Structure formats: C-alpha cells, structure tokens
Amino acid sequence: MFLCISFSTGTAGMNIALKIQKSISQALNQLFNHEVESEKLGLQPTRKEFEGTYTFVTFPYLKISKSNPEETGKMIGNFLTEHCEEVAAYNVVKGFLNLSVTDQTWLNLFNDITGEKNHGFAPSNGKSVMVEYSSPNTNKPLHLGHLRNNFLGYSVAKIYEANGYEVTKVQIINDRGIHICKSMVAWQKFGNGETPESSGLKGDKLAGKYYVKFDQEYKKEIAGLVESGLTKEEAEKQAPIMLEAQDMLRKWEAHDTEVYDLWKTMNGWVYDGFELTYKQMGVTFDKLYYESQTYLLGKEIVKTGLEKGVFYQKEDGSVWIDLTSEGLDHKLILRSDGTAVYMTQDIGTAIERFKEFPNQEKLIYTVGNEQDYHFKVLFLILEKLGYDWAKGCYHLSYGMVDLPSGKMKSREGTVVDADDLMDEMIQTAEDHTKELGKIDGFSESEAKELYATLGLGALKYFLLKVDPKKRMLFDPQESIEFQGNTGPFIQYTHARISAIIRRAEDLKIDFKKSIDTKKIVPEKVEKDLIYLISDFPEKIKTAAIEYSPSLIAQYCFDLAKEYNRFYAELSIFNESDSDRVCFRVKLSEQVAKTIKAGMGLLGVGVPEKM
RNA sequence: GGUCUCAUAGUUCAACGGAUAGAAUAGAAGUUUCCUAAACUUUAGAUCCAGGUUCGAUUCCUGGUGAGACCA
Numbered sequence: 001m002f003l004c005i006s007f008s009t010g011t012a013g014m015n016i017a018l019k020i021q022k023s024i025s026q027a028l029n030q031l032f033n034h035e036v037e038s039e040k041l042g043l044q045p046t047r048k049e050f051e052g053t054y055t056f057v058t059f060p061y062l063k064i065s066k067s068n069p070e071e072t073g074k075m076i077g078n079f080l081t082e083h084c085e086e087v088a089a090y091n092v093v094k095g096f097l098n099l100s101v102t103d104q105t106w107l108n109l110f111n112d113i114t115g116e117k118n119h120g121f122a123p124s125n126g127k128s129v130m131v132e133y134s135s136p137n138t139n140k141p142l143h144l145g146h147l148r149n150n151f152l153g154y155s156v157a158k159i160y161e162a163n164g165y166e167v168t169k170v171q172i173i174n175d176r177g178i179h180i181c182k183s184m185v186a187w188q189k190f191g192n193g194e195t196p197e198s199s200g201l202k203g204d205k206l207a208g209k210y211y212v213k214f215d216q217e218y219k220k221e222i223a224g225l226v227e228s229g230l231t232k233e234e235a236e237k238q239a240p241i242m243l244e245a246q247d248m249l250r251k252w253e254a255h256d257t258e259v260y261d262l263w264k265t266m267n268g269w270v271y272d273g274f275e276l277t278y279k280q281m282g283v284t285f286d287k288l289y290y291e292s293q294t295y296l297l298g299k300e301i302v303k304t305g306l307e308k309g310v311f312y313q314k315e316d317g318s319v320w321i322d323l324t325s326e327g328l329d330h331k332l333i334l335r336s337d338g339t340a341v342y343m344t345q346d347i348g349t350a351i352e353r354f355k356e357f358p359n360q361e362k363l364i365y366t367v368g369n370e371q372d373y374h375f376k377v378l379f380l381i382l383e384k385l386g387y388d389w390a391k392g393c394y395h396l397s398y399g400m401v402d403l404p405s406g407k408m409k410s411r412e413g414t415v416v417d418a419d420d421l422m423d424e425m426i427q428t429a430e431d432h433t434k435e436l437g438k439i440d441g442f443s444e445s446e447a448k449e450l451y452a453t454l455g456l457g458a459l460k461y462f463l464l465k466v467d468p469k470k471r472m473l474f475d476p477q478e479s480i481e482f483q484g485n486t487g488p489f490i491q492y493t494h495a496r497i498s499a500i501i502r503r504a505e506d507l508k509i510d511f512k513k514s515i516d517t518k519k520i521v522p523e524k525v526e527k528d529l530i531y532l533i534s535d536f537p538e539k540i541k542t543a544a545i546e547y548s549p550s551l552i553a554q555y556c557f558d559l560a561k562e563y564n565r566f567y568a569e570l571s572i573f574n575e576s577d578s579d580r581v582c583f584r585v586k587l588s589e590q591v592a593k594t595i596k597a598g599m600g601l602l603g604v605g606v607p608e609k610m
Numbered sequence: 611g612g613u614c615u616c617a618u619a620g621u622u623c624a625a626c627g628g629a630u631a632g633a634a635u636a637g638a639a640g641u642u643u644c645c646u647a648a649a650c651u652u653u654a655g656a657u658c659c660a661g662g663u664u665c666g667a668u669u670c671c672u673g674g675u676g677a678g679a680c681c682a
Contacts (some may be wrong), residue, residue: 485622554623
C-alpha cells in the first residue's frame with residue numbers, strides 16, 4: 001500500500017507538529033537516554049473532549065522511563081514547556097500526554113498561511129505520473145460505474161498535481177472486438193440507416209440500442225433452435241446472428257473495407273456521444289489510446305520472455321508463465337494459435353507507455369476490483385521481465401456501485417445511465433433551489449450554472465466520499481440530499497463565507513491589513529479552524545499516498561462543519577474591536593479558500609452565491 | 611473446488627494498535643427582530659461469532675458464519 005513516494009515539504013503549517021516531535025525526541029534522549037527518530041514518534045490530534053491540540057501516547061515508552069504513565073507524561077510535558085517554544089501547557093490523562101500550542105504560534109502560523117498564494121499546493125517537483133481512467137467500451141453508453149471510475153481517476157490526478165507532479169491523464173478506449181461487431185451487425189440488419197441525426201439519439205446511446213437489439217434477436221434465435229431440437233449449448237454456437245458477428249470480426253481483422261468503414265462510422269458516433277458526457281462530468285484527458293491500435297502489441301515481448309526463461313511454452317505452442325512460487329497459478333500469455341489475450345496486450349501497452357514517457361514515476365490504472373488478480377499478475381510479469389518501472393505501476397482498485405435493488409445488470413435493464421443520472425441530479429438541484437426561493441438576482445445563465453454546480457457537486461461528492469476500495473451503495477433518492485455530509489452542504493458554506501466577505505467590503509472593513517498578533521488571542525473554536533487549515537497540506541499528501549480522494553472529502557466536510565459552528569456561535573460584525581472583526585473575516589476568507597481548493601481536488605466547483 | 615475482498619447505530623459511511631468506537635441521515639425535542647435556516651443546539655441508538663498475540667484489538671493472527679469478485 002505505501003509505496004515509496006517522496007513529497008516536497010515546506011508549506012506553512014505542518015512544521016508545528018514536526019518541531020514538537022523533534023522536542024519529544026530530545027526529551028526521550030535527555031530524560032531516559034533513549035534514541036528515537038523524531039519522525040517515528042506518533043503525534044496525533046487531541047480528541048475533542050480533552051484540552052490540547054496534539055497528543056503523544058506514552059504507553060510504549062514506559063519500559064524506557066521505568067515509571068508509571070502519569071509520571072512519564074509529566075516528565076516529558078515539563079521538558080517540553082521548558083524547551084519547546086511551541087508548547088504552552090500540557091495535561092496528562094493516563095498514558096496520554098496532551099499538549100497545548102501557544103497562541104503566538106497559532107497566530108504566526110495563521111499569518112503565514114494567509115500570506116501563501118496556494119496553500120497546500122506544492123511547487124513542481126519535476127516528477128511525472130500517468131493516470132488512466134474511464135476506458136470504456138464503444139458498444140454502450142457510460143453508466144454509474146463509469147462515473148465512480150472517472151471521478152476517482154480525475155480526482156487522483158488532481159491530487160497528484162497538487163503535490164507537484166506533472167500528470168498525464170489517459171484512457172484506453174476498447175473500440176474493437178466481438179461486442180462492437182454485435183452492435184454493428186444489429187444496426188446493419190435492423191437499423192434502416194438510422195443515424196444520431198435522424199434519430200435524435202446521442203451516438204453512444206444509438207450504438208447501445210443496437211447492442212441490446214442484438215441480444216434480443218440472439219435470444220429469439222436460440223429459442224427457435226432449441227425448439228427444433230438442439231441443445232442450448234449447440235443453439236448458442238449456431239445462432240446465425242452470432243455467426244454473422246464472428247464473421248464480421250474476422251473481416252475487421254482482415255481490414256475488409258466495408259466493415260472497416262461501418263466500424264469507423266459507428267465508433268465516430270459513439271465518440272461524439274462520449275465527448276458530451278465527459279464534458280458534463282467535467283473530466284478531461286491528455287491522451288487517448290485505442291485498443292484497435294494496441295491489441296497486437298505485446299506479441300514481440302513473448303519471444304524475449306521465452307528467451308529469458310520467464311515464460312515457458314507448452315506442447316500445443318501456447319505460452320505460459322509459472323507464478324506458483326509467488327502463490328499464484330499458471331497464467332496464459334499467448335494462445336496456441338498465436339492470438340493474444342488481454343494480458344499480452346496489457347504487457348505491450350505498458351511497455352509502449354514507458355517508452356513514450358520514459359520519466360514516468362508511476363502509472364496508475366483506475367480499474368474495478370474485479371481485475372485485482374489480473375493486475376497483480378501483470379505487474380509481476382513486468383517485474384520478472386526486468387523492467388525497473390514495474391514497481392511504479394499501481395492498480396487503483398475500486399469497488400462496485402450497488403443499487404438498493406441490488407447489482408446493476410445490463411441484461412435486466414437495471415443499469416443507471418450516466419447522462420440520465422447527471423440530468424436528474426441537476427434537475428433536482430433546480431427544483432430544490434427554486435423551492436427555497438434562492439435565485440433572486442440570478443440571471444438565467446447564472447441560475448443554470450448554479451444548478452449544474454450543485455447537482456454534479458452532490459453526485460461527485462457522494463461517489464468520492466467513500467473509501468475507493470470499498471463496495472458502496474448508491475441510492476438515487478439519498479444521493480440528491482442536500483443536507484449533512486454532502487457536496488451542497490460544503491458548497492453552501494463557501495457561498496455563505498463569500499457573503500461575509502462581500503458584506504465586509506461593503507462596510508469598508510480593511511480585513512486584509514496585517515494583524516497585530518500580540519493583541520488578538522483566538523478562542524477555542526477559532527483554534528480548531530486554524531488547526532484544520534494548517535493540516536490541509538498534510539491531508540493532500542496523505543490522500544496521494546493512499547490514492548484516496550475520500551480523505552479530502554472528509555476533510556472538506558470537517559472544515560465546513562467546524563466553520564458553521566463558528567458562524568453560529570460568534571457574531572462577526574457586532575464586535576466593537578475592529579481588530580477582532582478583521583481577524584475573523586480574514587479567518588473566514590481563509591476557510592473559504594481552503595474549501596475551494598479541497599473541493600477543486602475532487603473536481604467539484606463552489607459557488608459564490610446560492 | 612482454489613485465491614482475493616468485505617462485515618461497525620434502523621440506514622449510509624468514519625476510526626496510523628490508543629482515551630468514553632466518530633459523523634451523517636432517519637426518530638424525539640428546540641433555535642430565525644441579528645452577517646444566507648441548504649444552518650445551528652439537545653437527545654436516543656452499533657464493532658458477525660469463537661479463540662489467540664499485549665499495557666491496550668473495530669484494526670494484527672487462526673478457525674467459523676454471511677455477502678461479493680476472480681480463476682478454471
């Protein structure tokens with residue numbers, strides 16, 4: 001899980017914890033004559049119900065201190081208040097040493113953060129990564145599962161960018177194979193020359209329609225054949241429409257002009273359709289790969305593998321790899337008739353990509369967890385073939401999206417279409433906004449933009465807030481909620497802060513002036529906010545290491561929730577002390593910036609007004 | 611049959627081996643002359659079972675039960 005990734009540091013905020021860790025290390029050394037690397041000392045945020053900001057657990061060091069937990073905590077605590085200028089006070093509860101940070105430290109930190117242009121975003125580190133996601137088939141439209149895939153991949157790409165990487169976003173489009181031929185055959189037989197223009201259907205929907213049509217006809221033919229005395233297996237093999245599709249695939253492989261043209265035309269429709277969907281989703285790609293151009297790759301490498309003794313050949317001519325020593329089994333690399341399997345072309349494609357982008361530190365595949373085994377094997381093979389970069393390959397595996405009715409099944413028509421779902425979300429956002437009467441003073445286009453931001457924000461946040469590797473439930477009704485741990489709640493918080501900034505400007509409050517840090521002492525709730533803001537760079541780093549946008553989502557929610565509490569408890573403009581007003585507006589502004597940045601990492605926009 | 615993943619409030623999700631297992635929703639009760647009530651406050655409710663490892667286990671190990679995926 002934790003691969004070797006180096007991240008640049010140096011952003012304001014995280015160094016408080018580092019400094020304290022260093023001091024604790026010194027304390028252990030001087031008090032108990034014990035050497036520990038300061039980074040290895042666990043320092044965790046103090047639980048809400050206790051006084052303090054950081055907590056150091058002393059249980060593991062009792063043997064060294066040769067004392068009880070309370071005494072040990074006191075000794076370290078005393079050392080810190082004396083020698084560490086960040087620590088103001090401490091308290092000990094059992095084996096937990098809770099440390100309070102001095103007000104001055106908070107205020108200095110806050111001034112540092114406001115001075116930063118891009119808080120949390122690391123400067124370029126000269127490294128690059130490639131992220132693959134989406135990778136659809138061209139025989140049907142994108143569905144809910146693709147949404148999770150796309151949002152996840154896109155967000156991870158953003159998170160890597162925030163960590164200073166140059167990111168190449170790619171997808172490989174599965175544009176060939178029997179499934180495409182099925183759509184083509186059905187269209188040829190039953191389409192009557194129907195096009196996206198003539199039918200008004202999106203191109204991908206049109207192709208999908210004929211894919212379904214094929215399946216219906218195929219079933220009819222099977223039923224007919226079974227009735228005439230064939231077994232089910234025989235019927236499945238002999239159904240004329242299936243034979244036609246297989247014939248078409250052979251013709252395609254032989255570059256038959258007529259078939260090739262049809263293939264190009266239909267795929268062209270699908271790409272036009274996909275483009276609209278991607279645009280609505282808000283995801284982009286830097287480079288597209290097409291399987292029709294890569295499916296022959298990898299055959300060459302089989303020879304090399306055989307020569308190196310990584311692979312072995314069976315009597316029938318098929319090529320295999322023995323992975324039993326790794327706890328896996330034997331895996332087919334090339335069929336006996338010399339045709340490739342998925343593994344073959346995936347090996348070839350990976351090699352091509354590293355030839356094309358030699359300095360790639362990582363290659364991240366966003367693919368569902370049903371492929372866990374496949375990628376495990378793929379990476380192992382690449383390593384055995386001697387490619388150093390193989391250890392930089394990572395399978396960003398995610399769980400299936402379930403519906404309340406169970407699993408999505410295309411045959412049963414329970415698939416949730418991506419376009420329909422997004423439209424529905426936007427529509428609900430519109431209805432809800434109008435119901436609340438919140439669109440006074442909005443122009444038509446502004447209102448539309450707001451509905452899209454809210455509807456898609458709700459959807460993206462809903463899909464990204466869950467740990468990627470876990471299977472999740474998507475309830476269409478609940479996902480459109482705007483209350484609680486949702487995108488719109490966070491968006492609302494941002495809009496609310498924007499209103500405060502506008503108000504402050506109207507009142508001509510000079511909140512951008514520097515604050516006399518000696519005069520202002522932040523209260524508890526404000527410290528929590530500053531702590532959260534300062535923790536942002538650390539969160540981005542962790543999210544990248546864990547490939548998990550859900551951490552960012554949780555963070556944004558925490559920040560918004562904390563802010564709303566702050567907002568409810570304290571009035572900003574009724575203060576007589578102008579320095580305090582200035583401080584709080586400035587703090588609010590900083591929260592808004594952080595929320596905007598965090599949501600941006602999820603690909604979610606935040607409105608100024610709603 | 612073999613391998614892998616998952617199991618936490620009614621529900622949907624959290625919790626580097628750390629404190630009284632957190633949130634959100636749904637339920638109950640409240641808060642709008644005041645910067646946006648898409649908000650806030652209060653309240654009730656959970657670790658699949660059996661062992662083991664240790665100062666300490668939702669987390670690690672073994673066995674079982676249940677759900678899912680992959681491989682033949």
